[in-house]
Amino acid sequence: MSKIKKILFIWPTLSKGGAEKVMLDLVSQLQINYEITILVKFHICEFSSLPKVNLVYSDKKRYNGVINKILNRVFFYISIFRLVRCTDIVISKEVIFGLIPSFIASKLFKKYFIVWNHSNLDVYPVVRNNLERKLHKFILANVDRVINVSKYAEASLFDYIGHKLDHSLVIYNHISETVFSEQIKQSSMKCSNGETVKIIIVGRLSKEKNFELALLALNDLVKLHLLDIKLIICGEGEQRSSIEAIVKQNNLEDYVILTGLVHNVIDYIQDSHILISTSNTESFGMTVIEGLACSKPVIITNTGAVEILDNGKYGYIININDKSELINKILEVINNYDIALEKARLGYLSLSRFSGSAIIRQWDNLFDEIIFASK
Template identity: 25%
Template structure:
């Protein structure tokens, strides 16, 4: 059996973590097993499932406890566990690639760096380190994955992008569970008490990149014309209290539903009528693939890669456009959009997770065998 060591911050419910789990559920685990090197001492959303699927979770200290402590634990880990032939590090920036560097020193033959974003907020030092490592990433990684063209340009230099070791890996989904189902939609809406309301929806962590405050401004303005509407926000994060304050300041407590973390995203998407995604920056959002599969019209910022436009359900709006432009786009969809299943588009565009999991499985097996 081949063991793949995935290096992440933690396995909470988010875009890149959901992608990894989607792959993990669909690979042949008699041939390949995933283990997880995580930079947190807290229990994460997917930990129980990882253990149930046969994986291990190895916790190491983050850099906030000191660079030397972080490096020392990594050195001890690779000294003890010498059976890993593949390390797969998932990143939003190159400001922290110590696991890759350590893996190279310990002669791990396959070292994958995987870009999942087009930017990451951080200090001047973090941005400087990212740019520095971008120049020299070829010295530490052997293979380079990315979720989109924009994420590739952010993470990799031209030499990498022109190499045979670079590839784009689509953020795939379990297409069948997101297919539009009218009966399920009616049931979910009834359970949520939405009745005949028009539901503006969003799925994502309550963090700066997702731009929830602007989304609330859009909804607040839309509500003046369409008062029988509700904003459904699915997710949680460090900005929750700030977002709750904004909702209260605008007197929207009875018009906004904050669900927190949920594991029934496929059902909640059924309940929505339009999906708004005004992100500051993104890699390739899994939730936009899921929303399209369910037939939802999606209105997204122009900072999101065009690669995620799999169906004709997506309209792009410049983030610096007026709120009225976003609202006009909602009305345009309301006039012409007919909700129906679009899962065949997802499969044809090779965003179905079964296809992607098989491709990654073949890659891991071929790499491992060639390095033995």
């Protein structure tokens, strides 16, 4: 067992995103053996329950105005230096805003610094200008470790940096124990003639998730008059008004359900026939795991989530932003639903590779390596 006692996570917000959910799930496991602190810049929390750890907000709310924004940043930087000083390991998300002060503080106080990369950085860089990009690349190249959530994300990191990093490592996101609970059963739904086919897509309503592709494919399917179909969109975000506009422009009001932010997404997946992901970029794809956990056929774009499907063994893969291919795969799944269910069943059985115990063991091994190297 690792002798390290204190770990500091530095995160932008606790908005209900995939990276935030994964971080909180990991913390809930690590808190058994480690003293955990989470430093959050903005006092935004969309989770109904949180691990019982030391949670520190550097501001009380997200202020507007130039002076207040400067003060928020100053308070955040002060909090970083104060907390880094009395911790053993610092783990920060890959976004640039927290990396610079965290990197400096870790070097100043001689703390082990890990960047946890949840992004495809060559496609979706988390910087705003060339100066930030240079600083970002320098920090990533000089931290103690970069942990990537998939091989796809690691390859993207290397493309972004321009070369491989010896201190880079892949540790997959782990699955919450609720995924393996007795409540999630094998799918008993069928795509029978005359039955409404429910297709679900889950995620933050943001541009990179490309919900427009799903809506345009739905529009073409509706025009074919081949089946009764509903698209359930679970999530909230800045693209909601754009999505609503596409729905209205194409007269899809009777075919689309926008649930908004939900805390029981598994219930919605269980009540659907097919789960799709139309993202332009995806480093891992927790919703794909949730779909397989419910033994639902899954159709995804060719992003990091293909590793979950073992390159098509457990589901269906299409090219990014390919509407025709998405339509054809949906029809293929519906017309061969028993085959699609068998793929999903095998996918469910494969999920043990992402179990909490397996992934936590990798984190523990990393922490043990840190102790050994520091002696």
